[in-house]
Amino acid sequence: MSDSQQVIASTTRGFDQPALDFQPKLHHTIFETRALKSGFLTGLTWIAALLASVPLFSVIYMLLIEGGSRLSWETLTALPPSAFDVGGGFGNAIVGTVVMVGIATLVSVPLGIFAAVYLAILEPNGKLSHTVRFLAKVLTGFPSILAGVFVYAVMVVTMKTYSALAGGVALAVLMLPTVVLAAEQAMTMVPKKMKDAAYGMGCTRAQMIWKVVIPTGAPGILTGVMLAIAGAAGNSAPLLFTALFSDYYLRSLTEPAASLAILIFNFSGMPYENQIQLAWAASLVLVLIVLVFNILARIIGRQKY
Amino acid sequence: MNANPEMMVANTAPAHNDVVMDCQLEKVFYGDFLAVRDSKVPIEKHQITGFIGPSGCGKSTVLRSLNRMNDLIPIFRFEGKVSYHGQDIYDKKVDPVVVRRYIGMVFQQPNPFAMSIYDNVAFGLRLNGFKGNLDERVEKALQGAAIWNEVKDKLKNSGLSLSGGQQQRLCIARAIATEPDVLLMDEPCSALDPIATRRVEELMIELKGQYTIALVTHNMQQAMRVADTTAFFGVDISKGSRTGYLVEMGPTKKIFEEPEQQLTREYVRGEFS
Numbered sequence: 051m052s053d054s055q056q057v058i059a060s061t062t063r064g065f066d067q068p069a070l071d072f073q074p075k076l077h078h079t080i081f082e083t084r085a086l087k088s089g090f091l092t093g094l095t096w097i098a099a100l101l102a103s104v105p106l107f108s109v110i111y112m113l114l115i116e117g118g119s120r121l122s123w124e125t126l127t128a129l130p131p132s133a134f135d136v137g138g139g140f141g142n143a144i145v146g147t148v149v150m151v152g153i154a155t156l157v158s159v160p161l162g163i164f165a166a167v168y169l170a171i172l173e174p175n176g177k178l179s180h181t182v183r184f185l186a187k188v189l190t191g192f193p194s195i196l197a198g199v200f201v202y203a204v205m206v207v208t209m210k211t212y213s214a215l216a217g218g219v220a221l222a223v224l225m226l227p228t229v230v231l232a233a234e235q236a237m238t239m240v241p242k243k244m245k246d247a248a249y250g251m252g253c254t255r256a257q258m259i260w261k262v263v264i265p266t267g268a269p270g271i272l273t274g275v276m277l278a279i280a281g282a283a284g285n286s287a288p289l290l291f292t293a294l295f296s297d298y299y300l301r302s303l304t305e306p307a308a309s310l311a312i313l314i315f316n317f318s319g320m321p322y323e324n325q326i327q328l329a330w331a332a333s334l335v336l337v338l339i340v341l342v343f344n345i346l347a348r349i350i351g352r353q354k355y
Numbered sequence: 356m357n358a359n360p361e362m363m364v365a366n367t368a369p370a371h372n373d374v375v376m377d378c379q380l381e382k383v384f385y386g387d388f389l390a391v392r393d394s395k396v397p398i399e400k401h402q403i404t405g406f407i408g409p410s411g412c413g414k415s416t417v418l419r420s421l422n423r424m425n426d427l428i429p430i431f432r433f434e435g436k437v438s439y440h441g442q443d444i445y446d447k448k449v450d451p452v453v454v455r456r457y458i459g460m461v462f463q464q465p466n467p468f469a470m471s472i473y474d475n476v477a478f479g480l481r482l483n484g485f486k487g488n489l490d491e492r493v494e495k496a497l498q499g500a501a502i503w504n505e506v507k508d509k510l511k512n513s514g515l516s517l518s519g520g521q522q523q524r525l526c527i528a529r530a531i532a533t534e535p536d537v538l539l540m541d542e543p544c545s546a547l548d549p550i551a552t553r554r555v556e557e558l559m560i561e562l563k564g565q566y567t568i569a570l571v572t573h574n575m576q577q578a579m580r581v582a583d584t585t586a587f588f589g590v591d592i593s594k595g596s597r598t599g600y601l602v603e604m605g606p607t608k609k610i611f612e613e614p615e616q617q618l619t620r621e622y623v624r625g626e627f628s
Contacts, residue, residue: 243464244469247462251459251478252482257482261478262468355470
């Protein structure tokens with residue numbers, strides 16, 4: 051207390067007359083409590099960051115070690131082996147996953163962007179918007195198996211068959227809330243002054259949205275879409291009762307389809323070494339597919355201006 | 356104190372009396388709040404009409420009423436008439452979107468789009484389905500806005516990469532690319548430093564040869580430097596509210612040197628703000 055008072059006293063004196071004897075201490079003091087606390091907390095955050103990256107890197111490491119050795123042209127193209135076979139692959143599952151995620155993207159992205167336009171621009175404070183926003187947030191934490199059950203009831207039962215189409219729709223149900231919320235966020239972030247500028251140029255509301263808001267928000271929208279795709283590609287639960295599985299290549303959208311997620315689920319539980327190895331390899335391929343799409347999306351959707 | 360707009364209009368006796376926009380604002384509301392009342396502001400061809408006045412006097416509201424930008428505010432209500440080449444722009448049959456294509460606007464904050472410099476300028480032309488030589492028109496607009504030499508080698512760069520003053524001139528280029536009839540400028544220099552302000556002011560004087568300009572400014576020196584005619588708005592706080600109204604309008608020299616109203620005199624001498 052008296053220390054600080056003295057400091058104040060001497061600084062104030064320094065203002066009205068140059069005090070030659072005044073020597074402020076500006077150097078580091080090593081064992082000061084303030085510095086120790088700061089150092090301790092910095093160390094703590096550093097350790098936490100390290101721990102958080104351990105699961106990620108160990109998963110990738112294990113996938114590369116266990117799955118990398120089985121990667122070959124055969125595993126990428128051949129059909130799954132039966133119980134005691136050697137060799138084989140999961141080409142049909144790669145095709146199935148890509149097709150079903152594709153269907154899900156085609157359904158959820160346009161729908162999600164339109165919904166986001168309504169939420170972000172047309173009626174941000176309307177009753178419907180508040181409800182939709184709330185439900186979308188609830189749906190992001192929705193158990194994914196329920197999406198499967200829902201589509202089973204709506205599509206599989208009525209069409210009387212498991213199908214790639216039903217699988218795609220189940221994944222779309224899962225992707226939709228993520229897309230809607232991310233796209234809304236991205237469009238809300240477009241500065242109001244740009245919207246004013248568009249109106250000032252004589253844009254109609256639709257032109258303002260299509261020519262200014264969506265292009266400006268595109269990187270954010272794309273990030274949301276990629277997150278949703280990554281989540282959908284790795285999800286097996288919604289496909290259990292919708293696409294089921296198939297040991298053959300997909301020939302029609304209205305028949306059961308294989309997927310990497312279900313193949314991993316099936317094979318990893320089997321007592322055969324060959325199947326277990328394929329499950330590892332399929333996991334690695336799944337991660338690579340998601341990674342490649344992510345990188346592509348980042349290149350395409352990079353903030354250009 | 357009590358301005359008589361009729362008289363003031365009669366006093367604006369310039370040589371060219373070609374009124375492009377005859378603005379007669381009776382009452383302008385935001386919800387129940389009466390923002391502006393009883394203001395007649397004729398805007399003459401190839402002139403810069405400056406709007407000055409203290410904060411909250413409604414000068415920006417008046418300006419934004421002239422191209423129906425205020426229609427974007429749901430609680431906005433306009434009573435009166437804005438006669439543009441003889442047509443009331445507040446007529447029910449008038450499409451505000453079309454009005455804004457004839458009466459362009461430059462905003463207080465530079466607001467280029469997140470696009471290249473070229474696309475910013477071409478935006479309005481493409482919007483209007485322009486079929487001619489786009490490159491030529493973009494260059495012409497950038498030259499008109501005195502920014503061509505600074506950006507001609509980087510037309511593909513982002514409009515947002517420019518400095519504040521350049522961004523504002525880019526916005527002016529974007530506004531004049533479609534060759535509008537009237538340009539409304541809402542404190543275009545308030546976010547700029549003195550050097551950039553100087554350039555934009557010089558530009559306004561060049562542009563008035565081709566366009567009609569209405570300029571809101573907080574800066575009285577700016578009004579003195581560039582405006583041909585100046586409209587002084589005051590705030591009426593008598594009824595417990597703050598309502599802006601036109602106190603006096605006339606040739607800039609007269610408003611600053613020998614205004615008729617006591618209020619104007621006090622304001623331009625800095626005795627009241």
